[in-house]
Amino acid sequence: MKSKVLKIIFMLLVIMIMVPLQGLAAQTINKDMKLSTGVQYKQYTNTGAKVNSINHLAINLNDAYTKVSIGLPKDFKSKETTTSIATRDSSEGNRVVGAVNAAFFDMSEGYPLFLLSQQNEILNGGVLLDSTTEYFNQPIAFGVTANGNAEIDLYDFDIKMNYDNLSYDISGLNRERRADEAIIFTPQNINTATNSNQYGTEVVFETDTPINSTYYGQKITGKIKSIHMGSTAKVTIPQNGFVLSFHGPKWRAIGDKMKIGEEVSVSFDIDSKWKDSQFMLASGPMLVKDGKKHVTMNLSSSRATEVTSRSAIAISQDKKTVHLVTVDGANKKGMNMSQFADYLVSLGVDRALNLDGGGSTTMGIRNYGSNAVVLANTPSAGSQRRVSAILEAISTAPTSNPNSINLSRNTVGTMLVGATSSYKINYILDEFYNPITVSTSKIVNKSDNNLVSFNGTSFTALKEGSDRVRINYDTATQSFPLTIVSGPTNLTIKASGTSANVNSKLTFTATATDVDKKALIYSPEQLKWTVEGDIGTVSSAGVFTAGNKAGTGKIIAQLGTKKASVGIEVKSTTKPTTKFSDILTTNPYITEINYLTSKGFINGYEDGTFRPNNDITRAHAALLISRIKGLNLESITDPNFQDVPKTHPYYKEIAAIANLNIVSGKQNGKFDPNGKLTRAQMAKILVNAYNLSGTTNKKFTDVSSQHWAVNEISALTASGVTTGFQDGTYKPESPINRLHFSVFLYRITQ
Template sequence: MGKKVKYSFILFLFVLVWGGQSNASAAVVNEFQVSPGVKYKENQEIVNANNQNIRVMEVNLKDPYTQLELSYPNPLNTLATTSRQARENTRNGHRVVGAINGSFFDMSAKTPMYLISYNNRIINSGIVASGNDQYVNKPIAFGIDKQGNPLIDSFNMKLSLNHNSNTYEITGINKVRNNDNLILYTPENTGGYTNTNPYGIEVIFKNASKNKDLEFGDTITGVVSEIKPHGDSTNTKVPEDGFVLSGHGDKLALLKTMNLGDEVQIQLNIDEKWKGSKFMAASGPTLVNNGKVELGMDPNSSRARERAPRTAIAIDKTMTKVFLVTVDGRNTNSRGMNLTEFAQYLVKAGAYKALNLDGGGSTTMVVRKQGDDYATLINKPSDISERGVSTTFQAISTAPLGDPARMELSLSKGGEILVGSTITVNTMVLDQYYNRLALDSSKLSISTDLGTVKGNSITLSKAGKGFVTAKYGNVTKQIPITVVSEAAKFKDVPSSYPYYREIKYLTDRNIITGYTDGTFRPGNTLKRVDAALLLARSLNLNTSNVPNVQFVDVPKTYRYYNEIAAVAGAKIMTGKAGNKFDLNAPLTRAEMAVILQRAFKLQGKANVEFKDVKPGSFGYEAISALIANKITEGYNDNTFRPGQAVTRVQYALFLYRSL
């Protein structure tokens, strides 16, 4: 093998081996700035011997143009995909540049399961599950407090009723009444009715001091106007000026003490750290606390141990950066993580506090790619298509449209372009805030020294390598271009390929051909049957009148029987043990040397100094002849590697030199 061949082959092997091990360690798959305060990064990693595709959006809340918001459904019993919610919340000066799915929801009722508040208003009072095997078994939430700081912490929501100087706990607001619950229903409940079963008592109040847009800190009053007894199956309508208290089980006793005309006071409170918050959304379990793994549920429970897609929200130690994180799952490229692995990864990524969100088929991330107007799906949901969800966390850019700051160019044709072709230059201009600007064609100039420009089209008139240059305002961008006088036959063998001339020579004469997809595949291993075909063509052997050969694996019905018989009859290639031709065996370098010497009757001898080719070994004389005819020089480590398989490009090069 010549030195040029060696270097090309080593490069090919490097690409092949490196490409085959791309999942063997952490590798950045994609990374870009989304907006002034938002960065996106995608990693492909192996965690505990499992492939994982991990995406992180870093949201810097210290950036003056960056905010984090909660999106929730209106009405509450509706679902929408994360990308749809992001699009619908995008407007000038308020662009959703990224989002992830939020907390858990009831897929049947399509309602959120846990506490949601927005601008201190109670959107959904939610529940807290019982049992350490449940995701949300403690009252924990993520939110933005009244100072604008991100917060992951516990909360203590206090909903209480005062009647006749007695105070009672209210279980929730506008939610399904379950056993031993006392529920407050307002006109904002779905449909304006309580929708309860007949196994409780409902007290109807009018003249409410407030019954809509309830907030933490509110104290509301109302007067009893009607009492519906236990067993009444009619659906209770909530008065427009009132509310309803609906009780079951151990809450019936207190409702029985009420009489028409009684006044009650209802107080809605939450601990001070959450009062007045911009928003808060409960979820769970806790994954990281104070920079350490702290799982807020039984790590040995089936839910925690399940390997699944995951979503989390996290805060760094400075409490200024929020990380929106997803891990795909249930596919070969990304198996998904259990909760302990997820928490460990978040600690490694810099999380000081982290909270688990809804996962599985709900795990979704959308990002505004550079040049796009809207955030679009960027991960691979396990349901294949994007699932409708209840809440989302959205990264917002409030930056205005600015001045041209960066430009991206692309050509309508890539690779080598034929002289005489006309191509289109596609231009995208971004401002300093990564917003795409509307293009003013009067401000755009395009030039190249390889053709003539008209508008954004170029007619290429000269072969060579050069650039297409675009200027827009103070921004200049170049893109390299290669123009050739004739088109390359194979898309993986451009004219710049080191052995383009040799491959072209052989393919022009139909000695060697490519594949139906337009590739040559120079690195593919050559089989013995391939070598026979190439020799028959290059030597113009008579394949019509061939001798009878008796290879057990080459019946006369085999489609290349004549070519193999012609080569064997010319005593260029022989069979192997057991009278087999061994059609699909890789051709070795020693075999290649022998058949080339026989085929082209190479004369001459040269000293064979390769340390792996000894006198008397198979191919020794043929290798000597190849050296004498300057067809090969071997490798720089003084080896010939006679047992190594030959690639298509190596054989093409040796065949070209022999011819």
């Protein structure tokens, strides 16, 4: 039982530990770029913490052309942005491909606060803070040791003074003297004077030669030149000497013993782990040790609990992979120190060290096609803060032969024969991701099937078919497929209107798509606009200008072998008149009636009416058709309809259309002249009379595929003569009245 309880407790502890890590590690990759053969850049959106984004550089020191180094402002006493330092440090054989801000620094003076050295030269002595609420309360540094391994560990920076056959530990180098300390100032101090307060003793030493640098393993010996006790005057640091600044009873006693002309030596050293290191940069706190969360500061302190931007350096267990990580924290987002440590653990790092964060958090990368380092993250203040030292991911690979081409096309898709497009080379990289300066004279264009011609970076489709364009640049090549067609699969016209007053304008645009319904590539001049009917003109841009008289016609667009059209009506601005008492000027079909009556095709009644709702008889239909078509009524053959004698008033008209097979009789040899003409019969008569053809996808709900006049009704619809009723019916068996028959005749004659 006890074993089971322990097992449950253990599982709960595992869950409690793992859940937050899983939450922090839940992230979406926004960017993933190989900056060089040994440096990978990724940008994440983290869903488990309140962050804007996380930027991550993974640096592989096993790669022969990859290293990590420090970067400093042009003037060590000043500050500079991360990207400015990195870009300036980048040169042939030493390309900075990524960088991150690093050292904590004095905000007013600009110098680093903690130990910083390179190739044993001590660039900054630094200070160690004695409170666990401070970031840097233990001597911990990141660096690359003499054997080329990355390291994050404690260090022992040792400064010893030898005087009167005794050895004393000096507290620091080239920094402000605090209570009960002894500090040595060399000519490498950022100021020419010590600037120490008057509550101490300052001893000035002269050496035989100038001190041009301060480094591990160095021993400098000098003779006392002057002693200043309780002086408010600035003590200058000699170029060929140094100054020891003492404070406190112990050091006061030593200073009191010193005499002008006595000899004192000071030595500088560091523990063997860091001796001869390529560089080392002190920071804090440590965040991860041996793959586990290990924060060397009080996590309850305000600095640790603050949710803000963060920066860190981390290494793998084999010390061959270095990780530079930044967390953006604008708009009160980011991570606290504990969350940041958890996140780094979730990445699988072995050790991690906190770097200067907050407004200093900055990461820069080298984008493809450029050697400049540009901002990759979003600083909390909206712009980069100038800093005192950075860490750089460097590719030492020399620029070599072109390896890859990145290009973009101004248009992508199926091309029309005769169309011209172009491409642009965005950048060319060698095998080490270094940019190659592009020379247009080295670009060679080819196509597999010779269906295109080239003019520089432009290409024109010559023939229909499939092809592949290939761009060669020395040893690099890039290609893309092309499909070329003689015409679009679909061509549609969009109009600003389908009717216009005389002398007014309408705008038409065409949309051409391929078989996949994607936009077809063509040159504007390939789209041809024409007008059918004497209604006006249309420009090459599809602007229609109506003529000065009313009428109907079509606007036609042609692209390659494909045509499309849209009907258009030009209306007169003159108010229409009417000669019939039962046709108002507001009648929607007054234009059609006036046209037919003006031509003498149809007449009204003696009482001055038109009677638009009267049904058309079969005899009247014969009369109207013969008039409009101008049929010869003299040379006719008797159709021998039993109910149409030669004395019938419309005998000749009925005979004329029967002779042309425009209309046929009914059963028993009769014509049924007084019978009402149905809409289906009308369709057949008009199709026969005007040789109409065509089909349409439009279906009428009351016209089945088996209907005797289905083909004629379809042809009439395809020709634009009829549209049916609004309810989707055609009403084939209903009689057609004088108004509708007039409309059909008008449309068919235009």
